[in-house]
Amino acid sequence: MRHKEGNKGKDIIEAAITCFAKKGYHHTKIIDIAVLANVAVGSVYVYYKDKEDILLKIFKNLWDSIYFKISELSKNSNLSPEKMIAAMIDDLFDAFIENPNIAIVFVNEQPQIAKISRTFYNKLYERYLDIGEEFIKKGIEKKIFSQEFNIKTFRIFIFGAIRHLIHHWAESNGKVSLSKIKEDVKYLVKNGILVR
């Protein structure tokens, strides 16, 4: 087969996600990816500039799809700030449900991405968090959300918390339910731990 068929580019990305999740970026050899993707080593370099490029593309694909969903929703609906924050949490969790390996790569290799390109890394999810911030502000204005806390802290807080939970879930091999976790998160974010 010499002429383009199938989708080697996609096969390679998927093989890479599996390898990175299992052994980590640095311990994954190009030949591991190639074997799993059922292509020759050289073919990896036909589709991606180098190993870093593969990792970058994985993150780009992931965040593009997360951002797309939530930005559509924010434009086309009129959800209350409270509902919107819940939706954002839902969408973020949902992005990983189909493929726990992406969740593992997402958490473990984030430092790698930052090392490769700080700018790329920041742009990646900044847009997403900006939308969240916007709705938090609205909620505060409408006196739905508390005036007491700092928005920047909140966005980092909530993002870090979710990241860690997703990681935990991905490594538990289905022993915990992500839907249940999702609901707990939404409850905690809204109410905290004190009895109301």
Place this chain on the structure above:
Amino acid sequence: MRHKEGNKGKDIIEAAITCFAKKGYHHTKIIDIAVLANVAVGSVYVYYKDKEDILLKIFKNLWDSIYFKISELSKNSNLSPEKMIAAMIDDLFDAFIENPNIAIVFVNEQPQIAKISRTFYNKLYERYLDIGEEFIKKGIEKKIFSQEFNIKTFRIFIFGAIRHLIHHWAESNGKVSLSKIKEDVKYLVKNGILVR
């Protein structure tokens, strides 16, 4: 003896923390550490078995000191569950204040540690989180804390959130105040974002 006797073992650990924070574990060469610690390459191997061992020791030192503080407190005081949770958050944050580089290594190289030894990794902070869990349970029993949420989720949630905030602070080069963040976290944990 007049010469600086110093403590080569400690010098090496400190040099390693700086290097790992700056370039990441995998991009740090043993010679980088040796040069910064002002010792010969061979000396690194006198004090540590190999490169992994250095990273392991960094994490061990860190968690031992965090755990020690909080376990003393839990044994010797009679703080309310609410106060105890706040103290745990305080102590965790405080562990990093003196050296932001440890915070960066702590967050970035956690996956490495897990790769090296899953068991070691789990034991590292399990003891700490167990104490937290215990006090959450007490709080729920005493109806101080809500019955609604899942304790496991909570411990992961809060830990992930704090980890991410500490990382953010460490990389901001002192532009954000960790004390302020600490207070916000305690507020959020207790109350969530809804107006009470």
Place this chain on the structure above:
Amino acid sequence: MRHKEGNKGKDIIEAAITCFAKKGYHHTKIIDIAVLANVAVGSVYVYYKDKEDILLKIFKNLWDSIYFKISELSKNSNLSPEKMIAAMIDDLFDAFIENPNIAIVFVNEQPQIAKISRTFYNKLYERYLDIGEEFIKKGIEKKIFSQEFNIKTFRIFIFGAIRHLIHHWAESNGKVSLSKIKEDVKYLVKNGILVR
């Protein structure tokens, strides 16, 4: 047919000469040649067996044309040994005037050719130098040329000198006149540097 039919084989050779001159044989990629010749990579292999074959053909074409000119002259004219040697020098220089890139390839890649095939390499210009040797002998017999020197040394001497001058000219980007050089060479060969 309206389309440029062209001569792909020739286009490829010409592109190769340009590439080899600019980057050297080893640093030239087949795709570089293909792009410059405006053909597909695969087409290069339709016309030439492999990369070496292209280089071989360049040298063969060059020497065939040089030899053809001078062998015609030697057969059909009755020039004196002195004039004949001058004519050979002229012709050798002239072969490069139209395309300095060939001169650069000629000098730089000669070792390559020798590496590829010692026999081929020798045959390449042996015929040409043989003619020269023949006329030197005649000149010595007729007492026009000195008895003192060794013919073999002379043929190597003169050829090396010319090769180096041509190279120098080719790399000077037209800043020196090849015609002037040619005259100087003829003078030096005949007279040496001593005042007569």
Place this chain on the structure above:
Amino acid sequence: MRHKEGNKGKDIIEAAITCFAKKGYHHTKIIDIAVLANVAVGSVYVYYKDKEDILLKIFKNLWDSIYFKISELSKNSNLSPEKMIAAMIDDLFDAFIENPNIAIVFVNEQPQIAKISRTFYNKLYERYLDIGEEFIKKGIEKKIFSQEFNIKTFRIFIFGAIRHLIHHWAESNGKVSLSKIKEDVKYLVKNGILVR
């Protein structure tokens, strides 16, 4: 043996000269050099930055020694221009007599050197040729040498001729005498081919 002994740096250079002469720079693998020098691959990189660096050092050593000899002579003696030119030719030839392999590398890899660093390449023998030029000028002034020819052409001419002859000798495996060639060259340079 862990502590510096012997002279691995020199062994590597010598092995490299042999390999480059036999197979050419591009066809020589680092491991070829290492094996011949009786060191490990890694050791080559302890002494030299990379493959190019080895080649550069070979040329630098060669020209430094040629230049040193002739510059001493030019400063400390009062040779006539005629004798001086002869001495320069002698010295250049002599540099190769002990090691024909250097001669082969010298001729074959010169283009490589130019490709690596044009500046380095020019500086290499420019000093040597400058001295030659100086004595040619003196000879012309004193009417010993002919006014007719161009000095620049001469220096390129003579250098190219010698280079080629040395190469020829080095590849002949001792079948031709370099001393005899040397004398012929001196004769040709002085007298040319015409009967006086």
Place this chain on the structure above:
DNA sequence: TATGAATGAGTTTTCATTCAT
């Protein structure tokens, strides 16, 4: 203990060549 020259296994990347279309 301390040293640092020496080692060589391990990996990424390149690129000439092939061949199904």
Place this chain on the structure above:
DNA sequence: AATGAATGAAAACTCATTCAT
């Protein structure tokens, strides 16, 4: 004849680790 996606062998270079001193 023409194409260019696919291949995989080949090689440079790195760096953790060792060990004679």
